[in-house]
Amino acid sequence: MTTTPKTITEGEHPILDYIRRDRLPHIFCSACGIGTVLNAFANALRSLNYDIDRLVVISGIGCTGRASGYFAADGYHTTHGRAIAFASGVKVANPDLNPVVISGDGDLFAIGGNHFIHAARRNVDMLVLCINNFNYGMTGGQMGPTTPDSAITVTSPDGNIEHPFNLVSVAAASGAVFVARWTALHARRLTKSIEKALQKKGFKFIEVISPCPTLYDRYNRHGSGLDVMKKYRELSVIRNFTDPMKAEIDYRTRIVCGEFVDTEKPEFTDLLAKQAETLQQR
Amino acid sequence: MARTEIRLGGLGGQGIIKSAVIIGEAATIHDGKEAVQTASYGPESRGSACKAEVIISDNPVDYPLVLTPHVMVALSNDAFHKYKDDLSEGGIVIIDSDLVKAGKIKAGVQVYEVPAATTAHQVLKNPLVTNVVMLGAFTAISKVVSPEGMRKAIANAFPKYKDLNLRAFDEGMQLGQEAMEKSTQKK
């Protein structure tokens, strides 16, 4: 017996109020982790009853770069790598707004790496959700700053020889006040971390390890999207507050997940406001 | 007043540009004339050759750079030698005699020597005001800006050290007068 998929109607799915319905279906491949992350983000908004009018979803270029176009909030799709710089402008110009950057590993850490470390250093209030699928998906599966040792991509056909970034370590070293890593398998824990981060002021970073069954996981013979998720279950260990430097991410041994940093530090726009207030009273 | 061109030359850190700005402000804002001030300098903040220019006129100034200066203020030997031949007929050169050894100069140009650095050091107890001493001498000798205008501009330029700088300016005016008297005697 065959079943036809039901058309989505209003009120049916709990996150529909947070989604641009006229943009469905989305462009993401089946078994890609981006959908899971967007779902987790929408669920976090819903459970917090988050003020959507003050939310600005910003992304760069790439598969994840399309994320900003699916939320029923203000959204902006920048050029490649620039989402965080844009978000800094938003937050500084209007501190009542809450920018959330959702973008990919190549966008945020190769072309956009400089903006990442400096926004973290300044501690500009924003949440950065990085979907790390170890390659450039939209352009066809090239190697990038997170591609593991020896991995096969279309631009490392004989195996990657570059040393990859450990993103949570970069984020922590740059000064992020909240740093977490989950895989696309950890939908509920991810949602909780997003909720926590949305309620915290400062530069927050969450990395989500995501399957790319169409490209990266296919080139590296990881099997189907389901196989990759099974592998995540097998490999991942949760080690909250472990040293991010030691939070390894190795498809052969283990993927360390958890919330690694949750600290307090004066936030940039608060400091700006405080300084301005003093100056204006003079 | 027709277009009067002033060039100040010295080394980075001597307050050459600041001096030019003070002259420009005195001329425009306080004396009601028109003025343009420009400067050129090297990548070093201190010690490289530094040149600043001011053009003062009753009419709007079009071409903003100095062609043949009527007045030159030199605070370094290099500046003196580099620019002395540019001066217009009847031009005047004011040098800090503590820093510059006046050399040969073309006929028709009058050189005035002012011991600004020693005065700043010994009378005002602060070598930083050497340029303001020179501004006093410049005002007295060149008469292109009013002493009142200069005093206002100096007060604006150094709000925290107004008194010291105004004293330096007055000392400079006095030195300028003396230099002029000396030059008349020579003649």
Added chain:
Amino acid sequence: MQKAVLTGEIFTQGDIAAAEGALAAGCRFFAGYPITPATEIAERMAYRLPRIGGRYIQMEDEIASCTAVVGASYSGVKSMTATSGPGVSLMNETIGLAVMTETPMVLVNVMRGGPSTGQPTEASQSDIMQAKWGSHGDYEIIALIPSSVQEMFDLTIKAFNLSEQFRVPTFVLADEIIGHMRERLVIPPEDEIKIVNRKKPTVPPEEYLPFKADADLVPPMATFGEGYHFYATGLTHDERGYPVMDDAAQLALVPRLCDKIRKNVDKITEAELTETEDAEVLVVAYGGEARTAMRAVKDARAKGMKIGLFRPITVWPFPKEQLKIAASNAQHVLVAELNYGQLVGEVERVIRHEIPVHLIPRVCGSPHSPDELMKEIRRRID
């Protein structure tokens, strides 16, 4: 609290005048990166903005600076950056984004010698073409060129007004001469300064189409946080702002982005014509070089030469109708610019070989002297 508009007279630099013009125009956000010879603008903004309720941020590079300005403008705050040619080279990526998402913003480029790092402390006018099409794709921007400290102030205000009116990034293309020289600046009373603000949507959020233009080809602009829940992208998009990858979408969007400027040229362009009515020799010069040309023209007129000066104040779009009027009796047109030949191409396009157009280039870091310029003119017309 300090006043945003410092009404009165000061003796100040062109760079400072640009900063004060921006504040007078309502600019309350500046993002930048230090660069000679534009740094004084950033320094002034860093000092002034927090004192009048605005915000200054020094970013990690010019790409970030320009992008933060786009973000700030979309957040409802009039915003600006200032840089020099090397910085504009980096900003060009975001200038394209700002064009595509129709972002009101002002960029001051205090031009220095290039290519590359070139001559940081020397004057140049060699970014004229970079301003027009430095970013990729078809587009039109607005660029204004000041010739005095007063114009640095006045044209920065005008740049804000035009950028708000047409939702387009607008350049103030100054050269190092004007940026660094000091002159009298008269800042008028606040209520005498004409301010233009972007059009706001008049429909409720559910009916708002962020990229549906009115008859003037400019769409009303909602800003983040107002509840419109709109989306903007650097991709080709439809009236909803959604990415669409077909010919129809490109055709509906790109010509409009260009035409909102091209069809409003008469509302945008400005030029100054001096002694052009009977001029047989027409000099075209702008920025710092126009000051030389003005003097040369006056001197030559005094000697009986029928010579005039055309000074474009708007270079993009180019004031071609004004040039035609200025050149109506000319037998020679001479373009004096501090580069190796840039705006001369646009002048030739307007004059169309009907009369000879001569280039008087100058690649070193200062304007011609009036005598030098006159010699160059003579050499070409005698």
